[in-house]
Amino acid sequence: MGALLPGIGCYFCIAYTYxxxxxxxxNFTQSDQCPGVHSMLPPVSYAIGIWEPQRYVWLFIMFLHCPLRMFFVILYRRAFRNAAPKSTAYRRVIYFYTKxxxxxxxxxxxxxxxxxxCNFGQ
Incomplete structure (x- = not known):
């Protein structure tokens, strides 16, 4: 359920592009060294990160999704610690899961x- 909102947003951005x-x-070419090579499947990072208005749709979805995700991380940690056996191994698993x-x-x-x-300076 936690991946539903970002998944729908990502698929929306890709569909909007198509x-x-x-x-x-x-006209998408992945490299300047190969100008004649075209791809009908551009990277998802272009659809959600560079091309507009898809970028703004994705950022809006992340704006809605991230606070809820933070809430669930804190909620899961508290629920697991309160209802858990007090063994050291279980606490380590909770710590690893939370991280x-x-x-x-x-x-x-x-x-x-x-x-x-931002990373490749295009």
Whole structure:
């Protein structure tokens, strides 16, 4: 359920690109060294990170999704710690699970903010 909103948003951005901005896909070349090679499947990072208005739709979805995701990370941690056996191994598993959920959220935000143009300077 946690991936539903970003999944729908990502598919919407890709579908919007194919329906309303097909010329971007038809003229898309992944590399300057290969100008004659075209791809009908551009990277998702272009659809959610560079091309507009898809970028703004994706950022709006992340604006709605991230606070709820933070709430669930905190809620899961508290629920697991209160209803858990007091063993050291179980606490380590909870710690690892919580850190994994935080890193997933951080990665999602990083992919949304630090787009491919920022990294490769196009």
């Amino acid at each position: 329906i309303f901005q097909f010329n971007l896909i038809a 994994t959920m935080w890193s997933e959220l951080f990665g999602l935000v990083a992919v949304s903010i630090l787009d491919i143009k």
